[in-house]
Every structure is written in C-alpha cells, then in structure tokens.
Amino acid sequence: MIDLGQRARRLPGIDTHSTNAGRWSEGILDCIGKTPLVRLSRYLDYESPELLVKLESANPGGSAKDRPAALMLADALEKGFIDERTTIVESSSGNMGIGLAQACRYHGLRFLCVVDPHAQSQNIAIIQALGGEVVRVETPINDNFLTARIARVRMLLEENPNSFWPNQYANRCNPMAHELATIQEIDEATGGDFDYLFVATSSTGTAQGCRDYLRKRGRRTKVIAVDAEGSVLFGGTPGKRLVPGLGAGQLPELAEGQVFDRIVRVSDLHCVTGCRRASRREAMLIGGSAGGVLEAVRSLQEEVGSSRVVAILHDSGTRYLDTIFNDEWVEAALGVSRDEVSNRINEPALAPTSKVTE
Ligand SMILES: Cc1ncc(COP(=O)(O)O)c(C=O)c1O
Numbered sequence: 001m002i003d004l005g006q007r008a009r010r011l012p013g014i015d016t017h018s019t020n021a022g023r024w025s026e027g028i029l030d031c032i033g034k035t036p037l038v039r040l041s042r043y044l045d046y047e048s049p050e051l052l053v054k055l056e057s058a059n060p061g062g063s064a065k066d067r068p069a070a071l072m073l074a075d076a077l078e079k080g081f082i083d084e085r086t087t088i089v090e091s092s093s094g095n096m097g098i099g100l101a102q103a104c105r106y107h108g109l110r111f112l113c114v115v116d117p118h119a120q121s122q123n124i125a126i127i128q129a130l131g132g133e134v135v136r137v138e139t140p141i142n143d144n145f146l147t148a149r150i151a152r153v154r155m156l157l158e159e160n161p162n163s164f165w166p167n168q169y170a171n172r173c174n175p176m177a178h179e180l181a182t183i184q185e186i187d188e189a190t191g192g193d194f195d196y197l198f199v200a201t202s203s204t205g206t207a208q209g210c211r212d213y214l215r216k217r218g219r220r221t222k223v224i225a226v227d228a229e230g231s232v233l234f235g236g237t238p239g240k241r242l243v244p245g246l247g248a249g250q251l252p253e254l255a256e257g258q259v260f261d262r263i264v265r266v267s268d269l270h271c272v273t274g275c276r277r278a279s280r281r282e283a284m285l286i287g288g289s290a291g292g293v294l295e296a297v298r299s300l301q302e303e304v305g306s307s308r309v310v311a312i313l314h315d316s317g318t319r320y321l322d323t324i325f326n327d328e329w330v331e332a333a334l335g336v337s338r339d340e341v342s343n344r345i346n347e348p349a350l351a352p353t354s355k356v357t358e
Pocket of ligand 1: 207
C-alpha cells in the first residue's frame with residue numbers, strides 16, 4: 001500500500017513537516033509582502049551566476065506596487081492627512097492603480113483613478129472591480145497624455161474639498177516601502193550574501209529603497225537599475241516604449257539625481273524574449289519589465305561570473321496575455337514574427353545599452 005504520508009513529503013508544494021497553525025493574516029493588506037524568493041536554474045545559459053528571483057506577483061494585488069500603495073495610505077492616515085471621508089485621487093492605469101484601489105477599498109476610501117486611452121482594459125476592469133472610479137482623459141496636452149492626466153488630477157483635487165493625491169512619483173513612502181520590506185526580505189533570506197541586485201525602474205522607488213537599505217548596512221551588493229530604451233531616466237533619450245511600468249517619459253521628481261552602480265537599458269524585444277524564455281524554460285509567467293530584467297541579467301552573465309544575483313520581478317505575465325504573449329501583437333508592434341521570437345529565446349541575449357555610473 002502507498003504510504004501517502006511518505007510520498008506527500010516529496011511532492012512539490014506539499015510540505016508535511018511544517019504546520020500552518022496560527023499563521024493567518026489580518027485582512028488582505030496584511031498579505032502584502034513576504035513574497036517568494038526562487039532560484040532559477042534553467043533561465044541562464046550557464047550554471048553561474050546563481051540567479052534568485054523575488055516574485056512580487058505573489059502580492060495580493062499582483063505586483064510590487066501593493067507595497068507603496070498600502071504604505072502611502074497608512075502614512076497619510078496615521079499623520080491625519082486623510083480620514084474615512086477623504087477621496088483619493090491618483091493617475092495610474094497600471095499596478096499602482098490596482099494597489100491603491102485595493103488599499104482604498106480596504107480602508108473604505110473613495111478612489112478616483114485617472115487613466116488615458118493607453119490603459120489596458122484588464123487593469124481598468126480590476127480597478128473597477130475593487131471599487132475604484134475610473135476618470136478617462138481623452139485628449140493629450142502638448143502631445144502628452146501624462147501632462148493631461150496630471151492636469152486632471154489637479155482639477156479633481158480642486159473639485160473635491162477633502163481629497164488627497166498620494167503621488168507615487170514624489171512620495172517618499174514609495175522607496176520607503178521597499179527599504180522597510182522588499183529588500184529586507186531578500187537580505188534575510190540570503191543572509192545578506194548576494195553580489196548584484198537587478199531592479200526595473202520607472203518611479204525608481206523600488207531601486208532607491210533597496211539601494212538605500214544596502215548602503216546603510218555597508219553591503220557589497222551592486223544595484224543595477226534596468227531602464228527601457230526610449231526612457232528619459234538617467235539622461236536617456238525619449239523614444240517609443242511599449243512595455244508598461246518600465247522607464248519614464250518625463251523625469252519623476254523622485255528620480256532626480258538618483259545614482260545606481262550601473263544602468264542597463266533594454267528594448268521591448270528584450271522584454272518579450274525574457275517573458276517567453278521564462279515561460280519556456282522555467283514554466284513561469286512573468287510580466288514585461290520582469291522579462292527585461294531577466295534578459296539584462298542574461299546579457300551580463302559572463303561579466304558577473306560566479307556570483308549570486310537577485311532580480312526583482314515586479315508582476316505576472318497574466319496581465320500581458322494580449323500583448324507580450326500574443327504573437328499577432330508582437331508582430332504588429334515590434335515587426336518580429338512568431339518564428340523569430342521563438343528562435344530568439346534560445347539565442348544568446350541581445351546586448352543591452354549599458355551605462356556605468358560609479
Ligand atoms: C511592472 C512594473 N515593473 C517595474 C516598475 C518600476 O517600479 P518603480 O516605480 O518602483 O521604479 C513598475 C512600476 O510601476 C511596474 O509596474
């Protein structure tokens with residue numbers, strides 16, 4: 001007869017040694033963080049470096065942005081800037097919008113989320129399902145939708161007397177959320193023993209928080225900021241970018257003067273290749289910026305040699321089924337056929353644009 005108790009011990013996902021007694025969370029916001037750190041042994045071309053990835057899609061709202069969203073509101077509540085009658089207003093069509101919709105619903109706050117026509121319908125549906133009210137901006141200002149969205153935010157703040165703009169692009173709680181938790185979790189899991197940290201950047205909140213934690217403790221870890229080609233961060237030249245959440249079209253206040261050990265710029269094709277390669281080799285569905293981050297690691301794997309690399313993967317591929325994982329979209333948007341993408345997955349990584357800043 002099969003001893004199920006013995007077998008279960010060897011089955012993935014079943015751990016009969018540990019107990020879950022008393023390990024529940026106090027509501028959904030309490031489930032944010034403590035995301036898995038996973039060793040990927042198949043993604044890179046060589047056995048070294050050792051690659052560990054922090055799976056931020058395991059946050060309840062599906063991304064790393066749950067952390068700053070929850071902290072920005074908790075901070076404003078604690079300081080008395082907002083109360084239960086406050087309307088929260090933010091411009092975001094992506095992960096921050098979802099994180100804020102979740103946190104606002106939990107605290108019983110009204111949430112107005114300003115979006116433009118580029119917003120993905122799935123994200124809007126999630127924000128609305130969490131009670132967020134979507135305000136659509138249809139016309140750009142000076143050819144720029146971000147300017148139009150910010151103008152609408154300011155208008156809504158004026159129209160609603162008790163309203164508050166968390167403003168992730170200037171709010172110090174954004175990097176602080178990562179300094180207090182994301183990097184601390186990585187540090188504890190590895191005993192502080194890792195040589196490189198690869199982080200996708202947009203507001204630069206994640207990368208800043210992680211860097212500040214490491215520097216305050218005098219760690220050797222080099223922080224590699226992964227940016228998009230066509231992003232203006234770190235002195236980049238503006239251009240077309242298609243992967244949401246990676247790079248910026250205007251320099252956010254938070255990103256001014258930020259220095260990292262190295263800046264690596266990846267293209268939309270790097271992101272697609274990384275996502276498809278993670279699916280094929282590691283059976284993992286990861287988001288666009290995460291694909292770019294993994295390709296940045298792969299392109300530098302010879303240079304980093306026998307070290308330990310940690311990469312933060314901001315969200316999941318389930319939000320990119322109509323784009324990055326859709327062959328027709330990739331062909332129309334990037335001019336790369338299904339076969340070319342398929343071949344690219346097994347070819348050496350494309351060299352990214354790289355800039356050493358220290
Ligand atoms: C998918 C994704 N990756 C990376 C980032 C960049 O994070 P940060 O704004 O902390 O630089 C974001 C931010 O929105 C994101 O949504």
